Amino acid sequence: MSNSFLEQSFLEQSLAGKTCISLPYCLPNGTHVQVMDEGVIRFEPKDPSDRQLDVVLSCGIHGNETAPIELLDQIISQILEGQLRVRARVLCVFGNVEAMRQGVRCLDQDMNRLFCRLPDVGDGFEARRAAMLEMQLMRFFSRSIQDGKPRLHYDLHTAIHGSLIEKFAIYPLPPHGRDFDPLQVARLACAGVDAVLLQSTTSTTFSFFSSQHCGAAAFTVELGRAMPFGQNTAVDLSKMKAYLEGLISGELPDCDVVPAHLSLFKVSREIVKQSEGFVLRIDAQMDNFAPLAIGTLLAEDGDVQYVVNEANARLIFPNPHIDVGQRAALVVVPAQGYSR
Numbered sequence: 001m002s003n004s005f006l007e008q009s010f011l012e013q014s015l016a017g018k019t020c021i022s023l024p025y026c027l028p029n030g031t032h033v034q035v036m037d038e039g040v041i042r043f044e045p046k047d048p049s050d051r052q053l054d055v056v057l058s059c060g061i062h063g064n065e066t067a068p069i070e071l072l073d074q075i076i077s078q079i080l081e082g083q084l085r086v087r088a089r090v091l092c093v094f095g096n097v098e099a100m101r102q103g104v105r106c107l108d109q110d111m112n113r114l115f116c117r118l119p120d121v122g123d124g125f126e127a128r129r130a131a132m133l134e135m136q137l138m139r140f141f142s143r144s145i146q147d148g149k150p151r152l153h154y155d156l157h158t159a160i161h162g163s164l165i166e167k168f169a170i171y172p173l174p175p176h177g178r179d180f181d182p183l184q185v186a187r188l189a190c191a192g193v194d195a196v197l198l199q200s201t202t203s204t205t206f207s208f209f210s211s212q213h214c215g216a217a218a219f220t221v222e223l224g225r226a227m228p229f230g231q232n233t234a235v236d237l238s239k240m241k242a243y244l245e246g247l248i249s250g251e252l253p254d255c256d257v258v259p260a261h262l263s264l265f266k267v268s269r270e271i272v273k274q275s276e277g278f279v280l281r282i283d284a285q286m287d288n289f290a291p292l293a294i295g296t297l298l299a300e301d302g303d304v305q306y307v308v309n310e311a312n313a314r315l316i317f318p319n320p321h322i323d324v325g326q327r328a329a330l331v332v333v334p335a336q337g338y339s340r
């Protein structure tokens with residue numbers, strides 16, 4: 001099969017509706033390639049004994065978060081052009097291709113609230129795509145679940161608002177009662193991440209799914225602010241790019257100490273919109289990590305008042321424009337260690 005991605009990138013072809021499951025083929029350097037579904041492509045090393053790890057790189061779960069989509073497309077092009085040696089199994093995912101075409105976060109429902117769902121949750125475009133992505137990841141990771149090679153998943157996003165800390169990660173609760181792993185946090189720091197939020201509750205995000213159901217070290221990574229395609233020069237993703245290129249080349253980086261500058265937080269509270277009467281009483285445009293003084297009224301929902309009672313609290317992801325039952329903000333506080 002000819003390498004049609006040399007004329008048009010994988011992103012361009014996905015946006016044009018030209019990607020769907022294909023037969024596997026080999027690049028001139030022997031790397032195995034297979035398009036698994038629209039916007040989903042898998043690479044495997046020529047020589048299986050070269051394989052050091054299995055990694056999923058996803059973005060575009062929210063269609064208007066374009067900086068990581070452009071980053072992943074560059075990386076995919078480098079592989080397809082033979083510029084990057086593949087010594088890992090790599091699954092690259094553009095999550096919500098239709099939302100990417102339309103430049104919106106989602107069409108029907110926020111896809112990052114639809115993973116690990118119960119069977120009786122309603123049907124819809126994003127629900128089906130999330131179910132398909134879960135199957136892709138289960139299948140992709142099944143090999144390393146058997147042979148014990150490292151399993152990683154970085155789900156790359158950008159935030160709706162500005163942030164006092166530009167690049168940060170959410171580390172979902174590890175399965176089987178395990179604590180958070182400082183080695184993984186140190187690796188995130190190598191990739192240019194300046195803060196990590198340890199999330200001790202269950203979740204419905206893509207990274208939580210791969211952590212719980214595939215045993216992957218999985219993270220949601222926020223890389224600056226959501227901007228339209230072509231307008232992402234404000235954020236420097238060079239460290240993240242170098243880190244991901246290293247993983248694809250089979251290098252788990254040599255950074256095992258969490259640097260002092262990295263801020264570690266734990267999620268103290270998730271504020272969930274309980275009714276249509278929910279009102280945010282703080283500025284919804286506040287930067288992520290804005291400090292919150294004790295006693296601040298954050299929100300009201302019917303008779304319930306949400307008041308800050310945590311010392312050194314900060315606010316993340318304030319958003320009143322969400323459906324009932326969804327997260328309207330997170331309150332985080334400094335974490336002292338890595339226990340759950």
Ligand SMILES: O=C(O)CCC(=O)N[C@@H](CCC(=O)O)C(=O)O
Pocket residue numbers: 062112113157158159160161170205207220317318319
């Ligand atoms: O800026 C915002 O309000 C949202 C940015 C975003 O999409 N964040 C993710 C975080 C997922 C997690 O908590 O792991 C999301 O809301 O899905």
Ligand SMILES: [Zn+2]
Pocket residue numbers: 061062065157158
């Ligand atoms: Zn997002």
